[in-house]
Amino acid sequence: MKTSILKTALFVGVLSGVAGCQSTQYKPVEVTDVVNIPNQSQEEIYNKTRQWFSQYFVSGESVVDYEDPKTGTIIGNGIAENGTDFMGVIRYSFKYNVRIDTKDGKFRAITKIVEHTNTDHKSSYTVSYVTDERSAAAEQKVKEIVSDIESYVTSERHNTKSSW
Numbered sequence: 001m002k003t004s005i006l007k008t009a010l011f012v013g014v015l016s017g018v019a020g021c022q023s024t025q026y027k028p029v030e031v032t033d034v035v036n037i038p039n040q041s042q043e044e045i046y047n048k049t050r051q052w053f054s055q056y057f058v059s060g061e062s063v064v065d066y067e068d069p070k071t072g073t074i075i076g077n078g079i080a081e082n083g084t085d086f087m088g089v090i091r092y093s094f095k096y097n098v099r100i101d102t103k104d105g106k107f108r109a110i111t112k113i114v115e116h117t118n119t120d121h122k123s124s125y126t127v128s129y130v131t132d133e134r135s136a137a138a139e140q141k142v143k144e145i146v147s148d149i150e151s152y153v154t155s156e157r158h159n160t161k162s163s164w
Contacts, residue, residue, distance in 0.1 A: 023129040030112045031142050035150045038105055045102040046072045048153040056148070072102035080141050082116075082134065091119045094138045098145065107153070109146045113138050 037045055046069055053064050053076055062078040075097065082092040094117065099110045116130045116138070 023131045024135075025128055026116055026130045026135070028112055028114055029135070029139060030110065031139060031146075033109045033111075033143070033146045034106060035109065035146065035153075036106045037150070037153055040105065040153070042072045042102045042104050043069070045107050045153055046074070049074055049100050049102060049107060049149060052149050052152040055152075072107075074100045077114075078145075079117075080138075080145070082138050082141060089120060092134060093117045093119065094141075096142060096145075100149070107149075109149065111142045111146065113142060 050067065053074060056062075057064060057076055057078060059079070062076065064074060064076045066073065066075040068074075077095065077097050079093055079095050082094055084091050095114045097112045097114055101108045101110075113135075116127050116134065117124055118127055119125075
């Protein structure tokens, strides 16, 4: 009798936890940001952005797929970590595509969150449904990536005209 009550209580507790996590079928999300970089030419912004890709796309799963210095365009695909489940057993990540277009004094970042992935102790797998919180966290992470590119491009440490 005690075990059946315990099982029922556990089952209700799990259902309550799952019911509290609203999840929706995932559709790719695109985020566009235009960043002003005063007093830098297209070539300078392009070169620094390309350096950022070289330093931060170091895993075999993060790659630059296209680059054209004349048009100032770089396209890369990456993977970003995005937290864990409440027990810390399943790691969340997402795959994204980022396109950088450069012009004199600015760049545009078009980032598309392509898919969400779960990784447990056995395997990694794509998920079709994600919680609104997880989706929002991925969008925030994309904004941080673009902000990181902006910081890299505007940093004096990466000044290509420096006499060091």
